[in-house]
Amino acid sequence: MKGFKNVVYMSLAVGMLFYSIPQLNFREVGSLPMIFSVIWLVMALLIIAAHLHQILGVxxxxxxxxxxxxxxxxxxxxxxxxxxxxxxxxxx
Structure with a gap:
């Protein structure tokens, strides 16, 4: 059951990532929207990596x-x- 929970949460994070990428602003270098987009993307990838780490049982x-x-x-x-x-x- 524990592994199933990690799969569900990782799937939700991946879905959230795919939904949000087209709406994030990466065009204006150095602007606040771009900085927010990069930080948000990094946090989402860290969440996915953490769940993948748990699923694989490293x-x-x-x-x-x-x-x-x-x-x-x-x-x-x-x-x-x-x-x-x-x-x-x-x-x-």
Whole structure:
């Protein structure tokens, strides 16, 4: 379901881009309408690229590695806490 949501949002962004390109002003170099058009175009392309990045799963391996690291840290913390409990039991 998560990938489907990214496909829908990316499709909407691409549709919005195709609809707006003919209406953006790129004729007058250095004018405020052209600066706005360029910034708007860059933002739309960044949104499309971000969704494409998620769809392709580029960070999937990195996410799996981070999950393994977090599990190991949790396990180490549990071992540390259990070790302290044992030390407290011996002191009584």
């Amino acid at each position: 960070d999937e391996e990195k996410r799996k590695q981070q999950l393994r690291i977090n599990r190991m840290k949790k396990w180490q913390m549990e071992q540390l806490v259990q070790g302290r409990r044992k030390l407290l039991q011996f002191r009584k």
